[in-house]
Amino acid sequence: MDQALDEDHPLDDRRMEAVQAALEAGDGVTLSVLLEPLHAADIADLLEQIGPSGRRDLLALWSPQMDGDILSELDESIREEVIAALPPEVLAEAVRDLETDDVVDLLEDLEEPQQEAILDALDVSDRAAVEQALTWPEHSAGRLMQREVVMAPQDWTVGQAIDFLRGAEDLPDQFYHVILVDARMKPKGYVTLGRILSARRDMALRDIVEDSFRTVAATDEEADVAYIFNQYHLISCPVVDENDRLVGVITIDDAMAVLDEEHEEDMLRLAGVGDDSNLSDGPFETAKVRLPWLVANLATASLSAFVISRFEATITQLVVLAALMPIVASTGGIAGTQALAVSVRALATRDLTRANTRRVVLRELGAGFLNGLGLAIILGLAGALIFGSPLLGAVLAGAMIVNQIVAALGGVLVPLTLDRLGLDPALASGTFVTTLTDVMGFFAFLGLATVFLI
Amino acid sequence: MDQALDEDHPLDDRRMEAVQAALEAGDGVTLSVLLEPLHAADIADLLEQIGPSGRRDLLALWSPQMDGDILSELDESIREEVIAALPPEVLAEAVRDLETDDVVDLLEDLEEPQQEAILDALDVSDRAAVEQALTWPEHSAGRLMQREVVMAPQDWTVGQAIDFLRGAEDLPDQFYHVILVDARMKPKGYVTLGRILSARRDMALRDIVEDSFRTVAATDEEADVAYIFNQYHLISCPVVDENDRLVGVITIDDAMAVLDEEHEEDMLRLAGVGDDSNLSDGPFETAKVRLPWLVANLATASLSAFVISRFEATITQLVVLAALMPIVASTGGIAGTQALAVSVRALATRDLTRANTRRVVLRELGAGFLNGLGLAIILGLAGALIFGSPLLGAVLAGAMIVNQIVAALGGVLVPLTLDRLGLDPALASGTFVTTLTDVMGFFAFLGLATVFLI
Known part of the structure; x- marks a missing residue:
């Protein structure tokens, strides 16, 4: 049976379907045969993929075979749920096999009563070692290290x-x-x-x-x-x-x-998703993790709406402007996102330092201007030809150049500023930068149109 | 001197300034003293950070000390430039110290004549080993492995x-x-x-x-x-x-x-930036790498403009619609980007598989609906109160729900489809998804407005 299954993809469709069938039939023997050849990391992935009700069924049938390595490999977000479902003696047995650094990793994110249950399962010296490790700050080398040293x-x-x-x-x-x-x-x-x-x-x-x-x-x-x-x-x-x-x-x-x-x-x-999101979350948890930045964006998007509303008189006179304005804003959003991804990555790899900040910012400025120019020529010509108005083409072109420069500068300066303030440069920079390019895109285009076309 | 410099940040401001000063003074001795304590990886980073003219000066003063490890650590995009600037005997010496897997890594991205120069520097058995390794496909385990096995x-x-x-x-x-x-x-x-x-x-x-x-x-x-x-x-x-x-x-x-x-x-x-971009690129190279997706976005944004232009009669009658429509589109863009980031990551870590595709897509649908509902209530009430029109509030709310659902589905289905087609799910999915949410946002809002408000 094992040989028929693809070793390179241990969780392939056939095994997953066989597992589902065994769960539905309540067939613990087949389930054990199916899980036996799997690495702890793959069993953990399987638990993540089958969703909450699948997990409940699987643990009810199979939990005596649960070992510490599987708990270690589980994503934090479902570890708590799995530990809560295990009989105390299974949990104690599983935890005793682990090295102390893995026990620390297991403990950190659990609630007090679960932590106690695990600590109680350890023998005295291991317990002391784990408690010692927990005195180091979260996410520190002290938490990550193993204490057994040769x-x-x-x-x-x-x-x-x-x-x-x-x-x-x-x-x-x-x-x-x-x-x-x-x-x-x-x-x-x-x-x-x-x-x-x-x-x-x-x-x-x-x-x-x-x-x-x-x-x-x-x-x-x-x-x-x-x-x-x-x-x-x-x-x-x-x-x-x-x-x-x-x-x-x-x-x-x-x-x-x-x-x-x-x-x-x-x-x-960078995409505005909370860290504690997980693929096995249901729709409610998923929505909850994403809602904050959506609401924040509602507020910042209202800024765009406010800017546009100041130009209602212009739009009333020349309604085609309403159709054209998202082009300038949207292309700015893409350019801002590009500069942002490059900058956040460069900060993470420490390639963007104080020593080359000036050069990188000037480079972004130059690239923004060059791409603005390129896009302005295409859009300006298209606008002039399609609407038979060279002046409309020129307004589109001018707004494009302005917004591409703003996008390039925003894309590098927003994460740099967050970094200098000691904040995570990736933290929702996306929302800041696209707000900036939206607002500037609408303002530049409608502003130039008001001056030159009305 | 070394002790005064911070060991944890070998390329700190003081050392970078001292290097710049030594370069300007053409002082090779000070330069050697400054670079001597640095790890090859840090010297490579330094070469990347000082830009093209700094690199030229540094190599002119210091190239005899260049070794193979530094070449190995250099980013591919500037490796060619550095190798071209090295005297042949320095290059030969540097390459002879390397293990064959590092030589392979060095060679792969070079042009023919540079490849030949390096191969010629190797002794017969190493050259045979390198040429053998190059027969494996690019980006394969065969290229990555070392052939010396115990x-x-x-x-x-x-x-x-x-x-x-x-x-x-x-x-x-x-x-x-x-x-x-x-x-x-x-x-x-x-x-x-x-x-x-x-x-x-x-x-x-x-x-x-x-x-x-x-x-x-x-x-x-x-x-x-x-x-x-x-x-x-x-x-x-x-x-x-x-x-x-x-x-x-x-x-x-x-x-x-x-x-x-x-x-x-x-x-x-995901952000629409070509792979071969590098922080040490000048404005021209930077612009060139990013322009293709900007031009593509120009085309897709024109789709939004076309959709809006179909509703010009509606906007002429109620110009406030032009100000409000970007709110629905922009919030959709954020939601689509969120779903996209989660899906691309899950595909990369193989957590999103055939076995749980259905559950994940349904979850996104549910989350999109829930967040749509939440945002619809806020935006609908605000719209109704500010403009004194419950009907306008209802139109905003309805469009928001539709577009959040489209965003959630697009964010997961676009990368899934690319993956099933054997393409990279990250490849410019961002442009696809935001086009989708822009077009649907404008269409849903203006469409509902035309039916209920005009």
């Missing part, structure tokens, strides 16, 4: 390190470096396991450390940690406390997950 | 593996697993170095392999490879050819870079 005194040899590793009881599941520390537990460098394995036993560890070595502070933001991993191709990175002492280590798989979440946040915020 | 026969013991590693001449810089292969070179599992180090020498490798083991095909798309790394928390992954034989290995740092590029692509495409 380290060695900086004056050891390869042979000493190998003997130590071979005798060690409780090594982490995944580790890629041995971190060298001094007598005060300050990290001084690290050695890859590959190098330890290929070096002679009498080689000093400090002679085979990696050239480039960095640490992060436990209070650093996890987004900055993800940036450092991506920028410097790190595989793991020691974490230090305020006295520069080693307190944990972050591995690249966790940093990659953070990078992915940051991207999601940027993309959704 | 492997062992599947019946070896830990002791045999350690002795082999200790005797090996030419191990890769970074490796985290030993891959077990059968007699036909088919990968059968892998063992982490941590486990090899901590196991007894007589332990069979096959008894300590990782539970979960996956391979990718050399022809797989690099985006799919990045997804698999992120989904299953892989650190490295063997690559096989069409006969399932081991041909290379991909490590997570390369997969993380691909994930980051894919995100950039999604964000920029």
